[in-house]
Amino acid sequence: MEQPAAVAAPVPGTPLALVTGVAGFIGSHLAERLVTEGWQVRGVDAFTDAYDPARKRANLRWLQTRCEFELVEADLAADDLGPLVRGSDVVLHLAAEPGVPGSWGPAFAAYCRGNVLATQRLLEAAAAGGAPRVVYASSSSIYGDDAASPVAEDSLPRPASPYGVSKLAGELLVGAYARRGLLGVSLRFFSIYGPRQRPDMAIHRFIEAALAGRPLTLYGSGAQTRDFTFVDDAVAATAAAATADLEPGAVLNVAAGAPVSLSTVVDLLREQLGPSGLAVRRGPERPGDVAWTWGATDQARDRLGWTAATDLRSGLARQIAWHRGRARAGQAAPACARPVP
Numbered sequence: 417m418e419q420p421a422a423v424a425a426p427v428p429g430t431p432l433a434l435v436t437g438v439a440g441f442i443g444s445h446l447a448e449r450l451v452t453e454g455w456q457v458r459g460v461d462a463f464t465d466a467y468d469p470a471r472k473r474a475n476l477r478w479l480q481t482r483c484e485f486e487l488v489e490a491d492l493a494a495d496d497l498g499p500l501v502r503g504s505d506v507v508l509h510l511a512a513e514p515g516v517p518g519s520w521g522p523a524f525a526a527y528c529r530g531n532v533l534a535t536q537r538l539l540e541a542a543a544a545g546g547a548p549r550v551v552y553a554s555s556s557s558i559y560g561d562d563a564a565s566p567v568a569e570d571s572l573p574r575p576a577s578p579y580g581v582s583k584l585a586g587e588l589l590v591g592a593y594a595r596r597g598l599l600g601v602s603l604r605f606f607s608i609y610g611p612r613q614r615p616d617m618a619i620h621r622f623i624e625a626a627l628a629g630r631p632l633t634l635y636g637s638g639a640q641t642r643d644f645t646f647v648d649d650a651v652a653a654t655a656a657a658a659t660a661d662l663e664p665g666a667v668l669n670v671a672a673g674a675p676v677s678l679s680t681v682v683d684l685l686r687e688q689l690g691p692s693g694l695a696v697r698r699g700p701e702r703p704g705d706v707a708w709t710w711g712a713t714d715q716a717r718d719r720l721g722w723t724a725a726t727d728l729r730s731g732l733a734r735q736i737a738w739h740r741g742r743a744r745a746g747q748a749a750p751a752c753a754r755p756v757p
C-alpha cells in the first residue's frame with residue numbers, strides 16, 4: 417500500500433471537505449462551489465486515463481489559484497486513505513470509472529476496482545473515525561430500463577449495464593456502512609451536462625462535432641430520452657447534502673425531472689449553432705443504453721430543499737460557450753502563493 421503525498425492540516429474554524437474525483441467534470445465544479453462558500457477543500461484524484469488527464473488538469477486551473485484548495489494525487493483503490501480522510505467534516509465521493517458502453521467485457525475489472533473496491537476502502541477509512549459523513553455520487557444507471565414515468569428512490573434497481581451494477585454496488589456498500597453508524601448517503605445523478613462535460617458523453621460529442629463541421633453520431637433511434645440535469649444544479653444538490661439533516665443510508669435522486677429525447681437535444685443545438693454544422697450520422701444502439709431516464713424529484717425537494725433551476729436551452733448555451741472558449745482557456749492564472757497551513 418502506497419503512502420499518499422502529505423496532506424495539509426485542517427484550518428481551525430473552517431469546515432474541511434474531502435472531494436474525490438476532484439479533477440473530473442462534476443468534482444471540479446463541486447470543489448469550486450465549496451471554496452466559494454467558505455470551505456477548505458482537499459481534493460483527491462488519480463488522473464486516470466478514462467479520458468485525457470490533461471483535460472482533468474485543466475479543470476483545476478481556477479482551484480489551484482486558491483489557498484483554500486489542496487490537491488492530493490492518490491489512488492483510492494490502492495493508497496493509504498487514513499491520512500487523506502482524517503479531519504474531514506464530510507467526504508464527497510465522486511471518483512469513479514465512468515461510462516456505460518465501455519463497461520462490458522474485460523474492462524469490467526476496472527469498474528470493480530474504481531467503483532466498488534475504491535468506495536469500500538474510502539468508507540472503511542471514514543468509518544474508522546476519519547470523517548463523520550460520506551456523500552456518494554450514484555447514478556440513474558442503477559434503475560435500468562423501467563422509467564417511462566418518474567422513477568422514485570424505492571423502485572427496484574435493475575441496472576442494464578455492468579457500469580450500473582458497479583454503481584449500485586457502491587450504494588449498497590454505503591448502506592452497509594450506514595448500518596454500522598456512518599452517516600453515508602447516496603445521490604443518484606441523472607445525465608449531467610454543462611461546461612467540462614466528459615468527452616465521451618453525448619452532448620459533448622455533439623457540440624464538438626458541430627463546431628468542427630463534422631457530422632455528429634447519434635446512436636440508436638434518437639427517441640431515447642434522458643432527464644438532463646445541469647452541472648451547477650447537481651453540484652448545488654451535492655453541496656446541500658454535505659450538511660442537510662439526512663438519516664444514514666438515505667438515497668435521493670438528483671434530476672431535473674424533465675426528460676427530453678436525444679433528437680430534441682440535436683434540434684435545440686441546431687437552434688443555437690445553426691443548421692449547417694449539424695449533420696447527423698446514425699450509429700447502432702449501444703448495449704446498456706436504456707430507453708428512458710426520468711427521476712422523481714420530490715424527495716430531493718423535501719429533504720434537501722433542492723430543485724433544478726436551469727432549463728435545457730440555457731444550460732446548452734452555457735456548454736456551447738465553454739466549448740467555444742476552450743481554445744482561449746490556456747492562459748494560466750497565478751498559483752496560490754501561500755500554502756494552507
Ligand code: NAD
Binds near residue numbers: 439442466553
Ligand atoms: P469524471 O470521469 O469526469 O470524474 C471522475 C474522476 O475520478 C476522474 O478525474 C478520475 O481521474 C478520478 N478517479 C477515478 N478513479 C479514481 C481512483 N481510484 N482514485 C482517485 N481518483 C479516481 O466523471 P464525472 O462525469 O465527473 O462523474 C463523477 C461522478 O458522478 C462519478 O461517480 C459518476 O459515476 C457519477 N455520475 C456521473 C454522471 C454524469 O452524467 N456525468 C451521471 C451519474 C453519475
